[in-house]
Amino acid sequence: MSNAIGIIFANSGSDNLQGLALERPIAAVPFGGRYRILDFALSSMVNSGIRTIGLVTPHQYRPLLDHLGAGKDWFLERKGGGLFILPGVMHSLAGNNHTFCIKDLQNNVEYLQKDYVEDVVISSGDQIFNINFKDALEIHKDKHADVTLIYKAANDLDAPNSDLFLELDRDNKVSQIQNKNTLKRFEPGQSHFVNILIIRRQLLLEIVEKYSSFGCLDLMTIISANLGVLGIFGSLTSSLIETIRTVNDYFNRSMDLLHLNVRKQLWLGVDRTHTKIVDNPPTKYTKQAKVSNSLIASGCSIAGEVVNSIVFRGVILEQGCRIQNSIILPKCHICQNAQTDYTILDKSVKVHGENVLKGSVNHPLVVLKRTVI
Numbered sequence: 001m002s003n004a005i006g007i008i009f010a011n012s013g014s015d016n017l018q019g020l021a022l023e024r025p026i027a028a029v030p031f032g033g034r035y036r037i038l039d040f041a042l043s044s045m046v047n048s049g050i051r052t053i054g055l056v057t058p059h060q061y062r063p064l065l066d067h068l069g070a071g072k073d074w075f076l077e078r079k080g081g082g083l084f085i086l087p088g089v090m091h092s093l094a095g096n097n098h099t100f101c102i103k104d105l106q107n108n109v110e111y112l113q114k115d116y117v118e119d120v121v122i123s124s125g126d127q128i129f130n131i132n133f134k135d136a137l138e139i140h141k142d143k144h145a146d147v148t149l150i151y152k153a154a155n156d157l158d159a160p161n162s163d164l165f166l167e168l169d170r171d172n173k174v175s176q177i178q179n180k181n182t183l184k185r186f187e188p189g190q191s192h193f194v195n196i197l198i199i200r201r202q203l204l205l206e207i208v209e210k211y212s213s214f215g216c217l218d219l220m221t222i223i224s225a226n227l228g229v230l231g232i233f234g235s236l237t238s239s240l241i242e243t244i245r246t247v248n249d250y251f252n253r254s255m256d257l258l259h260l261n262v263r264k265q266l267w268l269g270v271d272r273t274h275t276k277i278v279d280n281p282p283t284k285y286t287k288q289a290k291v292s293n294s295l296i297a298s299g300c301s302i303a304g305e306v307v308n309s310i311v312f313r314g315v316i317l318e319q320g321c322r323i324q325n326s327i328i329l330p331k332c333h334i335c336q337n338a339q340t341d342y343t344i345l346d347k348s349v350k351v352h353g354e355n356v357l358k359g360s361v362n363h364p365l366v367v368l369k370r371t372v373i
Helices: 038-047 062-068 102-107 109-113 134-142 201-214 219-225 247-256 260-266
Strands: 004-009 052-057 082-087 119-124 127-129 147-154 164-168 174-179 190-200 232-236 241-243 290-292 305-307 322-324 339-341 343-345 356-358 365-367
Touching (some): 004 038, 004 109, 038 062, 038 119, 052 062, 082 102, 102 109, 102 201, 102 219, 119 134, 127 190, 134 147, 134 190, 147 164, 174 219, 174 232, 190 201, 190 219, 190 232, 201 219, 241 247, 247 343, 339 343, 356 365
Parallel strands (some): 004 052, 052 082, 147 232, 290 305, 322 339, 343 365
Antiparallel strands (some): 119 190, 127 241, 164 190
């Protein structure tokens, strides 16, 4: 068991998801047929031996609680430690430009005070990854680091999780942290911070006490300002890490799951991704069903054609319908001879027969929850 606790900032929202994050934070958006985006950060911490995890929630936290319950499916239903819900500050007060808002930590400082572990692993809740933090925790311990920033070698300046770039010396100590917007020159292979860090618990408490009166500063802003004082090191990861901020991010990262090498990195390794268990029957396929290069979850009834698509639990596809290049969230019902192409249907959408819903590869069509067409 790790000598660390975890904090996941699951309170980030986005106006760029065209309604997918209208009634839920990004962390609660369904992903990959049976998961929520939050599952990836939560499972990575659990698989790393972290058994006390705090979840910073937004004001619309109900979808998160519906999904998580007491944390049983993540082995967090425990007498000691377990899953803690940490209410975040209101967006109207904090703004939306903070990943790790210091006010969120001040509001929940008792969570940091009541445990006597050495370190805290902090992650955003809007990313897709499967990382075991044991190696990074070992590096953090061996270097006697105050802060360890997990980074990747960037090959594309437009990578969605490349807001902060690191300069490292030969000992992997961070000598400079640059923002993407102020980066003078981008070079392939440059180190970019992936919104996951390890910090000494006592240092984090000191930062909260010192800076909480300054408003909702971002923790990384404070760390960058104290670069010459603190021992800040980097820990390289080769894991797949993708951030979901726009509807194109969501669509493209979902479609990536149709490639076996992506599924291997996320789901088929030693560490599994945990999610809420639902006791559905197997999916029923009629004689008329045609499915190719698609992911179909349990509890569905498939009588139509599905091509290059992801279909979540409990979806009904009637005979003659054609689902292509689409993401169909749980409990949708698509009637006879309806068609979708480059379309995202949110939960419980019903599409009556003969309707054709079509977006494009760069502008997928999003249909809001419980819409009837």
